[in-house]
Amino acid sequence: MKASELKKGMIIKHGNDFFMCIDMEHRTPGNLRAIYQATLKNILTGKMLNQRYSPSDTVEKADLESKKVQYMYRDHSGFNFMDNSTYENLTLSDDLVGSAKDYMKENLEVELLYYEHNPIAIELPVSVALKITESAPGAKGDTSGKATKPAKLETGLTINVPLFIDEGETVLIDTRTGDYLGRA
DSSP: OBGGGOOTTOEEEETTEEEEEEEEEEEOOTTSOOEEEEEEEETTTOOEEEEEEOTTOBOEEOOOEEEEEEEEEEETTEEEEEETTTOOEEEEOHHHHGGGGGGOOTTOEEEEEEETTEEEEEEOOSEEEEEEEEEOOOOOOSOOSOOEEEEEETTSOEEEEETTOOTTOEEEEETTTOOEEEEO
16 A cells, blocks of 8 residues: 555554554655655554655555454463453463553453464553542642642553542543543
């Protein structure tokens, strides 16, 4: 497919790795030819890559199979999932789960991406509801703009939340950015 057809959220094969397109921008700098500036995220390692394409360049769209699975629990062997269609249990290593572990809560349904019948990545829902386990009381004072405080979630992830959010509340978190979205 042509580089001009690349959109946000698409998964492509670049070299021997798989990358998700995080951002795509069309640029025409001055008198020069148009280029496409893509921000790509390596699915396996999470590293970011800025790549420039001319309109005539081609990219290889990844042919991935997707299955709905449910996260069950974590033990010494890794993260355990159940395939929703066959009820088969799968165990994935910490490396494969990667940064998704910060949002994994029991019974969470996720998409497991397969390439040639091997799992390569987990696709989380856009937002997840997680409970706050630790948070300092919000101190009112001289604040201009949005005042936030750190809060620790049930998965161990620490995020910034508004001062009015208390310990024990359930909040929505954006899994793409790790930002607070609101109360659940």
